[in-house]
Amino acid sequence: MSEKVVKYDERGVMDGGTIGLPREMNRDIWLKEVFPEWGAYLNYEIDQFEVKPGTGALWYFGAMSCAIKSQAGAVFLIDNYAGPSLFTDRSYCGVCRTSGADKLWWMRIHPMVIDPWKFKRIDAVCVTHHHQDHMDFYTISAALQTSKCKFIAPPEAARRMKKNMGIPDDRLIVAKVGESVQIEDMKIDFAPNYDIIATKTGFDTPPPFSEVAVAYIFNTQGGNIAFLGDSLYDNAYKMVGDKYKIDVVSMAMGNNAPGYTDKMSPWDLWRVAEALGTKVILPMHHDNWANCYEDPAYLEDIVERKNKESGRPKMKVVSLLPGTRYIHPDDMDAGRCRYPDNRERVDWRTSLEYGPGTKYQID
Numbered sequence: 001m002s003e004k005v006v007k008y009d010e011r012g013v014m015d016g017g018t019i020g021l022p023r024e025m026n027r028d029i030w031l032k033e034v035f036p037e038w039g040a041y042l043n044y045e046i047d048q049f050e051v052k053p054g055t056g057a058l059w060y061f062g063a064m065s066c067a068i069k070s071q072a073g074a075v076f077l078i079d080n081y082a083g084p085s086l087f088t089d090r091s092y093c094g095v096c097r098t099s100g101a102d103k104l105w106w107m108r109i110h111p112m113v114i115d116p117w118k119f120k121r122i123d124a125v126c127v128t129h130h131h132q133d134h135m136d137f138y139t140i141s142a143a144l145q146t147s148k149c150k151f152i153a154p155p156e157a158a159r160r161m162k163k164n165m166g167i168p169d170d171r172l173i174v175a176k177v178g179e180s181v182q183i184e185d186m187k188i189d190f191a192p193n194y195d196i197i198a199t200k201t202g203f204d205t206p207p208p209f210s211e212v213a214v215a216y217i218f219n220t221q222g223g224n225i226a227f228l229g230d231s232l233y234d235n236a237y238k239m240v241g242d243k244y245k246i247d248v249v250s251m252a253m254g255n256n257a258p259g260y261t262d263k264m265s266p267w268d269l270w271r272v273a274e275a276l277g278t279k280v281i282l283p284m285h286h287d288n289w290a291n292c293y294e295d296p297a298y299l300e301d302i303v304e305r306k307n308k309e310s311g312r313p314k315m316k317v318v319s320l321l322p323g324t325r326y327i328h329p330d331d332m333d334a335g336r337c338r339y340p341d342n343r344e345r346v347d348w349r350t351s352l353e354y355g356p357g358t359k360y361q362i363d
Helices: 027-034 041-048 094-099 137-146 155-165 237-243 266-276 297-310
Strands: 056-062 065-069 075-078 086-089 103-106 124-126 150-153 172-174 180-183 186-191 215-220 223-227 248-252 280-284 325-328
Touching: 041 056, 056 215, 056 223, 056 280, 086 094, 094 103, 124 137, 137 150, 137 155, 150 155, 155 172, 237 266, 248 266, 266 280, 266 297, 280 297
Parallel strands: 075 124, 124 150, 150 172, 223 248, 248 280
Antiparallel strands: 056 065, 056 325, 065 075, 086 103, 180 186, 186 215, 215 223
16 A cells, blocks of 8 residues: 655645545654644745735734734744743742742643744844743744844843853844844834843842843834733833833733732733833733633723723724734734634535535526
């Protein structure tokens, strides 16, 4: 019996007709065919997508992982996490130390929708802080070997990336709060980030915020998009909002069990967004760890009520799903995103169930 050759389309997606037919199978083949679950589907989409003038384009991969593409085709990865479930203990983990937990288990629940080895172009990998689900060894290794991109990180993460991951000086940009960088047609501002858990991760004496965390503000043609990483609420975001124009903000949201605060609550997201004066909130990180999963409906309800009470310009929430795209300002009213259902491919004229020649035929 001859072996069946597996076929893939240009997006790296397997032909379903090959499943179950006689062919070789072992664990290595299984891993290569099944992971990442989306193959190179999104890599292909990002490469082929043309960003319209006057807009900003963002892809969400789950957790805090995103990509931004500019009009000139420059591609930026922000906090991309290509790793597995994991556990942390109090010898290092900031959440363990603040809560008193001996260990915490972080079970990954969102799919792997991007292949970090299959990008045709990466211009920069941006890291907000040194937690392993943001300063991701897998993503950084892939980008280092497959591209000529720059690596951007706050001082502590930059030191670790240089020492432990082999990032050379000529490819490393240290993100110092208050400064900015221009890469191709994209200006990126390095704004304050008040990630108190990062100051307690791996340190006996907490360093200044600016040593361990940075917020990135991408100045796209459609508006400025800010990434706050794992920041918690801080009153100083009023200052940040006065100093920078921010149209869209990505923030970490989650459910916090009694005794620790690892993610901002939905109320915290609204408070930060109000302080920043932003137009759109993109809640993130609520969908990737089982122990802090949160339903974005709570944030949607809060913002809707506050909009009715305030009498000010309405703030919007866009709840993305892993693998979905956000175009600003075109998608400001997208609300709760849904995956495509392929309805545009349906054609009754070729249906074997209700098309011509069937019992449903209409004369």
